[in-house]
Amino acid sequence: MAVQCGALTENIALLALCDTTLEPMIEDHPPPEKSPEIDSYKLSFQHEQQVTEAFAVLLANTDDPNKVGAICLEEQPDGLLIRTAVNSGDQKDRKASFERIARALESCTAGPSAQRDEETFFGEIIAACQSRLLGRLRSSNAKPARKAGKQAILTKLCDGVRLLDGFPTRPPQLALVKNHISLLEDAFTRLESLSYVDAHSEPGRQILKSILLSIEQMLASTDIKTLLGLIPKNIPAWSGIASQSLARSLKSLAQYQDAAHYLLRRACRDPTFRHLRIADV
DSSP: OOOOOHHHHHHHHHHHHHOSSOOOOOOOOOOOSSOHHHHTOOSOHHHHHHHHHHHHHHHOOOOOTTOOEEEEEEEETTEEEEEEEESSSOOHHHHHHHHHHHHHHHHHTTSTTGGGOHHHHHHHHHHHTHHHHHHHHTOTTSOHHHHTTOOOHHHHHHHHHHHHHTSSSOOTTHHHHHHHHHHHHHHHHHHHHSOHHHHTSHHHHHHHHHHHHHHHHHHHHOOHHHHHTTSOTTSGGGOTTHHHHHHHHHHHHHHHHHHHHHHHHHHHHOGGGGSEEEEEO
16 A cells, blocks of 8 residues: 655654754643632632522612623632622612622521521512513513613513414413413513612512512422413514523523522522622723
């Protein structure tokens, strides 16, 4: 068998012309699997990522696509430092929300009944994020800049479910969703009937809590994206990616409950979470 080595011979010749003296081989030793520096950290990379994602959800305070925020977690000997940055504007609202959440987390994990205080902690998260939640729902009580002239999320959802309910062949999961829809529609009607002041205070807070819990339960039992995807695209209000966009909005609202549950659970297990600080960059 003939060996094709012309290209190899050319490369060797070129190397010889470049330099007749070869440098000694340098061996790059990989870092050890465990080092004293790594061992000094209490959080795994997975938990660092989850903490960062939780605070990214809770500290998001604008719908403006031109305003971008970033969060970085830094573990320190006495606790956790959250570094936050935005590309424009100040971070006054973000820092105020964080400080309220941090105080609530410390308070809820201070006593022996910490595991039973998730409802209290979730209530504090809603209070810290109340304005943002009203904006995400596109409530009439949201700040003007956050309404964006779009249909309210839950109104859109109710319209979609009614469309599906009118089809000759109804999807089997529709019956379960309708139970949640009834609760959500009633809660949102009550929210919209509040004055602006009440919607941003305790009365609105209680309704928002029931809305978020109902959304979380609905998404846990139903693939809402697939269900809404059954709506024909030739219906004007549901053309394009309307159903996908609505499903994403509902998932974003459910993340608040997930974030509350995760942070409280970690804080009960790891004292590091009870000493939280924030610094802007």
